[in-house]
Amino acid sequence: MADTNYTGLFFSRDDFWDIADALDQNKHQVLTGPLSSIVGDFVLSLNNRAESLSCNEAVAISEAFGHLLRAMVRQTPDAFEEAKAPIAAAQFDRARRYIANNLKAPNLSPEMVCADLGISRRQLYYLFERHGGVANFIRNRRLAACYNALKRDGERKLVSSIAYEFGFTNSSTFCRQFQSRYGFSPTEARSAWLSRQKTPEEERGVLSDWLAWLSEG
Structure with missing residues (x-):
């Protein structure tokens, strides 16, 4: 490809020791399903706001992304409950962008x-x-x-x-x-x-x- 936009997030593997095996099994794979789309929206939202975020806000972002990742991998009620807030954040931002693009x-x-x-x-x-x-x-x-x-x-x-x-x-x-x-x-x-x-x-x-x-x- 001649022109590619790429956004990457890097986290310590130690922070995800509990799902490390599942992550290894899915590396270099394109994940599908509703939650994978939400994770994608979350990353795009983070990318759009990167220049406006402070170092203090990085903690909340890291925790939120961790909850999303665990919910996507585990697919359990407890994991979904812990990811409730970041899921809502991603959905809110997608809705906001849709409204902005269709305001007229x-x-x-x-x-x-x-x-x-x-x-x-x-x-x-x-x-x-x-x-x-x-x-x-x-x-x-x-x-x-x-x-x-x-x-x-x-x-x-x-x-x-x-x-x-x-x-x-x-x-x-x-x-x-x-x-x-x-x-x-x-x-x-x-x-x-x-x-x-x-x-x-x-x-x-x-x-x-x-x-x-x-x-x-």
Whole structure:
């Protein structure tokens, strides 16, 4: 291959003495199954966040990856229970990425996210419970996208056009939700940006949520 992206994680073999034989049997093999996909999502999430993580957070990450690896190898109820938090972290991040990639889809819904993850609506709500549910999360991400578009919009699109672009079909509802979320109207947000007045900072993102999942258990 002429162009390859590769991410590798290196851990001490002593930390996995209890499953060393199973790991040896599977070396250089492509693992399959639902949990192997979750482990893959976890590694991708870690790779995307590597530059933002501190040394202190490495302990939680190492423990989380260990629980995932043991659950994938052992396939026992106890192993799955210990891996519950990192599994949720990986699923949450996959759901977040799916939502981000489909933010402009007018039919984006919790059902679509469930189908992509292969989980139930109840499991999905559990993942987004701290955000008030997945529908609330989608709405807030769309509002944030509109806010960013209003600030960087060099073409001065109509506010209603920007709202429609990100899935809001009713201009009045959008303005009301935007006002409730940020404390000022979309028009005021644009005016403040053009005059370089200060407005509330954007959301920090979901790094803290991802780390919180890893620390639970």
